[in-house]
Amino acid sequence: MAVWLKKGALAGDAANQDRKIRDTVEAILDDVRARGNTAIRELSVRFDGWDRSDYRLTDTEIKACLSELTGRDLDDIRFAQGQIRNFAQHQRAAITDIEVETLPGVILGHKNVPVNSVGCYVPGGKYPLLASAHMSVITAKVAGVPRVVTSAPPYKGKPAPAIVAAQHLAGADEIYCLGGVQAIAAMALGTDTLDSVDMLVGPGNAFVAEAKRQLFGRVGIDLFAGPTETLVIADETVDGELCATDLLGQAEHGPDSPAILLTTSEELARDTMNEVERLLTALPTAEITRKAWDNFGEVIVCDSDDEMVAEADRIASEHVQVMTRDPNFFLERMTNYGALFLGPRTNVAYGDKVIGTNHTLPTKKAARYTGGLWVGKFLKTCTYQRIDSDAASAMIGEYCSRLCALEGFSGHGEQANIRVRRYGGRNVPYAGVAE
Secondary structure, eight states: OOEEEEOOTTTTOHHHHHHHHHHHHHHHHHHHHHHTHHHHHHHHHHHHOOOOSOOBOOHHHHHHHHHTSOHHHHHHHHHHHHHHHHHHHHHHHTOOOEEEEEETTEEEEEEEEEOSEEEEEOOOSSSOOTHHHIIIIIHHHHHTOSEEEEEEOOBTTBOOHHHHHHHHHHTOSEEEEOOHHHHHHHHHHOOSSSOOOSEEEOOOOHHHHHHHHHHBTTBEESOOOOSOOEEEEEOTTSOHHHHHHHHHHHHTTOTTOOEEEEESOHHHHHHHHHHHHHHHTTOTTHHHHHHHHHHHEEEEEOSSHHHHHHHHHHHTOSEEEEESSOHHHHHHHOOOOSEEEESTTOOHHHHHHTSSSOOOOOOTTGGGTOOOOOGGGGEEEEEEEEEOOHHHHHHHHHHHHHHHHHHTOHHHHHHHHHHHHHHHOOOOOTTOOOO
16 A cells, blocks of 8 residues: 655645636736737736847847857757657658558548647746757657747846757747747737747646647647656665656756655655755755655655556656666556656656657646657648449448438438439439438
8 A cells, every 4th residue: 555755735735726827827818819919018028027029039139049059059959859850750650641442442541631830839937948949849840840930938038049049950930039828829819920820839837738728729739738747666776866866857847846756665765855855955956946845746655566557657647767677567557657767777857858759748647648749749630531433332322321311310311312313323212211
C-alpha cells in the first residue's frame, strides 16, 4: 500500500486555483473580442511593460537579435533543431496515405492533409525558453504547414535574442513579440495586424493553457500544456542526489510545478528529501523551486514495482523519469504518461532541450487520453470514396436504401434509390425501399 512521506501544501487546492484562473482568462478574452487591438496593446503594457503599434518583428529586428548571439550559441541551436527535425521527419514518414478496393469497384482512402496555419506560443517571461520554438515550428513545418506564426513575450524589456533566433532558424513565417493570454487571443481571434490562425500549439503557464482551452472550437489546439509536471520513479539502484537533482530540475519551471518521487525504498525516499534540502541551499533558482517543492512536491513509498506502475498511471504525469533496475518493466506496463525517460543516463532536461523528442506534453492528467505534440497533430486525416462501376453503385445502393428505411430517412434513401434505378435498372418507388 502506497505511503506518502510528503504531500504538497497546495496539492489539494487545484480546483479553487483553476476557478480563479478560468474567470480571469474569460474576462481577458471577452475584452479582446470587444476591443481588439486596443485591448491587446493595453494588456501587453499591463503584464509585460511592452508597448508597440505592431508586435510583429521586422527583418531588421530579427537580424539584430541573431547578431547578439555568438557563433557557438547559433551552432548549438542548429544542433538541437537538427535532432528535432530528424525525429519529426521519421515520424512523418510513418504516416501514410492509403487507398484500398474494399469491394469490387469500391475505392476508399484517406489523405493526411496539413492544417493551413498554426500559431506557436513560446513561453519566455521568466526564462527565454527557446526550445519551445524548435518543438512547435519545426514539427509544424515537417508536417507541411504553409503558414507558421510564432509569439513570445519580451524578456527584460525587449525581444529575447535566443528565442527570436530559434524562431527564425526553425522557419517561422511571422514572428511576434507578445506574451501571455493576449498573445493567444491575438493569434486565435486575429487583430488589425495579425491574421488569425487555424490551430494553437505550445506550452505556457496556467493562464495560457486556460486561454487555449476556452478558445478550443474556434481554433484547434495541440493539448492542455499547463505547469510542468515531473515524476521520478526510482529504486535503491540510484541515490538521493540524482533523484533530488531530477526533481528540482523540473520544479524550477514555476512555483506551481508538481515534482513527485515514487519509490519502493524508504531509505532512498528520505535520502532524496534530505538532498532536496541541501541542493536548495545552492541552486540559483531556489526561490521559485522551493515554492514548487513545498507546495506541490510529493514523496510516495510503494510496496512493489507493480504498485508503482498503478500509482504512476493514476498520477498520469507529463514527464516520467524511470531509474530502476529494469526500466523496461515500466515501458511495457505504463499507459498514462506524456514522455518516458528510461534509465539514469537520460533525463527530462535532455528531452526539454536537445535529444529530439517533443517537449510539449500533456499535463493535468490529460496523459490519460492523449500523447504529446508530434507531426500527426498538424495533420488532418481526411477520407474519400469512389465507386468505379455501375454494378458496385447499385449493390451498395440497395443496402443503403434498406438501412435508411430502418432509420426513417426517406431523403437519404432516395440518394441510394436513384442510383439503384440508374445504375442497376431496378424500378424502386420514390421514397420506397430497394427490396
